[in-house]
Amino acid sequence: MKKVMSLALCVVFMMAGASLAIAQDKVVWWDVHTTDFLKDIVDMAAEDFNKGSDVKVEVVHLQNDPYKTKLKVVMGAGNPPDIFQSWGGGPLKEYIDGGMVEPVPEEVLEAVKDTFIPSSFDPVTFDGDVYGLPAAGLTGVFFWYRKDVFEENNVTVPTTWNELLQVCETLKANGIIPFALANKNKWTGSFYYMYLADRIGGKKLFQNALYRKDGVTFEDPAYIKAGEMIQELVEKGYFPEGVNGLDEDLSQASALLYTKKAGMYLMGTWFLSTAMKSYPDMMDQLDFFPFPAVEEGKGDPSNLVGSPGQDYACVTTTSENMDTAFEFLKTQVMNETWIQAMADNGLVPPVKGASDIVTDPMLKKIAASFEAASGVQVYYDQFMPPAMGEVHKNTTQALFGLEMSPEDVSKAHEEAIQAELNK
Numbered sequence: 001m002k003k004v005m006s007l008a009l010c011v012v013f014m015m016a017g018a019s020l021a022i023a024q025d026k027v028v029w030w031d032v033h034t035t036d037f038l039k040d041i042v043d044m045a046a047e048d049f050n051k052g053s054d055v056k057v058e059v060v061h062l063q064n065d066p067y068k069t070k071l072k073v074v075m076g077a078g079n080p081p082d083i084f085q086s087w088g089g090g091p092l093k094e095y096i097d098g099g100m101v102e103p104v105p106e107e108v109l110e111a112v113k114d115t116f117i118p119s120s121f122d123p124v125t126f127d128g129d130v131y132g133l134p135a136a137g138l139t140g141v142f143f144w145y146r147k148d149v150f151e152e153n154n155v156t157v158p159t160t161w162n163e164l165l166q167v168c169e170t171l172k173a174n175g176i177i178p179f180a181l182a183n184k185n186k187w188t189g190s191f192y193y194m195y196l197a198d199r200i201g202g203k204k205l206f207q208n209a210l211y212r213k214d215g216v217t218f219e220d221p222a223y224i225k226a227g228e229m230i231q232e233l234v235e236k237g238y239f240p241e242g243v244n245g246l247d248e249d250l251s252q253a254s255a256l257l258y259t260k261k262a263g264m265y266l267m268g269t270w271f272l273s274t275a276m277k278s279y280p281d282m283m284d285q286l287d288f289f290p291f292p293a294v295e296e297g298k299g300d301p302s303n304l305v306g307s308p309g310q311d312y313a314c315v316t317t318t319s320e321n322m323d324t325a326f327e328f329l330k331t332q333v334m335n336e337t338w339i340q341a342m343a344d345n346g347l348v349p350p351v352k353g354a355s356d357i358v359t360d361p362m363l364k365k366i367a368a369s370f371e372a373a374s375g376v377q378v379y380y381d382q383f384m385p386p387a388m389g390e391v392h393k394n395t396t397q398a399l400f401g402l403e404m405s406p407e408d409v410s411k412a413h414e415e416a417i418q419a420e421l422n423k
Contacts, residue, residue, distance in 0.1 A: 030067065046059050141306050
């Protein structure tokens with residue numbers, strides 16, 4: 001009997017050892033690319049890397065929402081994949097604070113610094129350390145407009161806030177809604193709040209308020225002023241009637257631009273592919289311009305709201321093959337093949353000289369805007385802790401509905417961050 005038990009124990013230990021050896025001989029990457037072309041890019045990169053590596057890269061593609069839930073579970077259990085996809089911001093910061101994310105080694109950053117545009121690291125940089133490498137394209141928010149509408153109404157592209165207000169007055173006088181906006185979704189109106197706060201208070205305003213630096217809070221005068229300026233636009237009738245009831249997912253804003261009922265549309269660069277598919281006969285008239293500078297504001301008008309990398313590849317501190325994981329990211333992510341594939345599929349890669357890589361004139365202009373940007377502010381609701389992000393969206397929507405004062409909106413943001421700090 002003892003011999004049988006001893007033999008059984010030996011088998012168990014051998015199996016455990018074999019299992020451990022298998023675990024040690026691979027790097028597992030989780031992402032959410034189940035159907036788009038990025039799935040093929042990642043798979044091909046892993047296949048290419050595996051040809052010359054003893055430690056193999058295994059890619060696991062998961063649906064978006066299940067991925068977020070599963071990642072949170074395995075992070076909490078201390079058993080995450082070696083590499084995981086992140087969008088940066090608040091959720092990533094929570095994992096960093098929990099000791100689960102490894103900073104990118106200096107030698108890796110040194111090897112890739114001449115490839116990426118500097119702002120591409122902003123969403124994954126905390127206290128001077130970088131925690132991921134960009135793995136997808138640039139997305140930015142701009143004012144889209146029809147050139148024929150501007151020409152017919154004898155207005156030109158504004159570069160300052162006062163010039164923008166003059167354009168609005170002219171368009172409204174001619175029976176055209178100045179701004180197309182469907183704010184039932186809440187994040188759409190947030191673009192105005194984020195941009196105005198940046199243009200008034202500068203690019204450090206948000207991070208200083210969020211991370212309690214230099215005595216800055218969400219009740220800073222710049223935030224209150226941003227709220228006041230939004231409500232001024234509402235009171236002047238520059239948005240569609242019932243703006244908070246219109247649905248972006250039903251194209252109720254973009255349709256206003258298409259039908260010439262509205263003059264401008266503040267939206268992300270993903271609108272370009274939407275317009276190409278839904279409004280092909282508008283494409284020869286479609287153009288965009290950056291959010292204007294606010295007179296006497298601290299913000300650089302080259303600053304953008306968006307994401308300079310969109311998806312990021314991050315390495316966990318629990319990885320048993322950390323060196324291999326970083327070697328894979330250094331040599332495969334955003335190499336020439338990866339970059340060209342993105343350009344061929346209508347995305348602007350977050351790399352220097354992207355305007356020379358893409359061929360579409362609109363994509364070239366987007367690329368040039370990012371290359372010139374002093375900074376890129378990731379969408380607040382993605383960067384903030386999740387609960388605070390909901391407060392932000394709800395209160396910003398209330399600004400447009402004239403249901404909350406700018407002071408109360410700022411106070412709600414401040415209370416939300418205090419609640420996070422007290423958890």
